[in-house]
Amino acid sequence: MDVFSIESEFEKGTRVVLRKKLPALGAAVSKGVLDVWAEEFKNEADISPYAEIKKQNMQLLEVMDKLHLRNLEAEQQLYEIRRLNGQLQQSNQDISQLLEERDKKISCYRK
Numbered sequence: 574m575d576v577f578s579i580e581s582e583f584e585k586g587t588r589v590v591l592r593k594k595l596p597a598l599g600a601a602v603s604k605g606v607l608d609v610w611a612e613e614f615k616n617e618a619d620i621s622p623y624a625e626i627k628k629q630n631m632q633l634l635e636v637m638d639k640l641h642l643r644n645l646e647a648e649q650q651l652y653e654i655r656r657l658n659g660q661l662q663q664s665n666q667d668i669s670q671l672l673e674e675r676d677k678k679i680s681c682y683r684k
Contacts, residue, residue, distance in 0.1 A: 575593055576592035578590045579588075
């Protein structure tokens with residue numbers, strides 16, 4: 574929104590003003606289009622602020638559940654990476670030890 578204001582007066586109610594500027598290069602908006610938009614807004618069902626907040630909270634809870642599941646998956650993948658890394662390090666140590674033993678045997682045969 575380009576303009577947002579709330580005017581509240583005792584025993585007169587509250588008026589909320591929202592304005593959105595249309596792009597200068599966009600299609601022209603005729604009075605007929607404006608009338609259709611105004612009619613659609615008039616016919617729109619009233620939305621309770623409580624219901625809207627409740628809906629948004631439910632959406633946030635769903636997102637949090639998905640993030641929690643992804644976090645668990647990431648932790649499991651990290652555990653698997655660490656396990657495989659440990660195996661790789663052990664294999665490297667075994668290979669190094671075998672290479673040292675080979676070098677010792679080769680040097681014994683050359684003497």
